[in-house]
Amino acid sequence: MFGRYKKRSHISDAKIREILKCFCLDLTATNTSKMTNVSRVTINRYFDRFRKIILLSDEKFFASAGEFELDESYFGAKRVRGKRGRGAVGKTPVFGVL
Incomplete structure (x- = not known):
């Protein structure tokens, strides 16, 4: 049976x-x-479709749950002068959901 997942597809359902x-x-x-x-x-096209399906199912779940607030931050020692471009080395990333 061809085309169960996509019409006019030349790829079998098993594939x-x-x-x-x-x-x-x-x-x-x-x-x-x-x-x-x-x-x-x-393959990239199918992977993109899979991601979109996951996104749509997640949107349905989160839409019924209310509002969410997301925040991110890095905690650790203050920046050392003269160490430009070192970014968040030695700092701990923290991600919060409210």
Whole structure:
């Protein structure tokens, strides 16, 4: 049965499920294309679709939960003069959700 997941697709459903398994294992598009013998561009297209589906399902969940506030900060020692470009070395990142 072809086209269960996408109409006019030349990729079998089993191949799409294999691509989805690679996506879940967090493999790169290049490695997935080598394993499945599907073009890397096609793999990127499917990976993008998977991400959009995840985003839509998350939006439905968070829309029913109310408002959220996200914040990030770095805590640690003050900057040492003369150490330009060292960024957040030695600091602890903190991410909060309210």
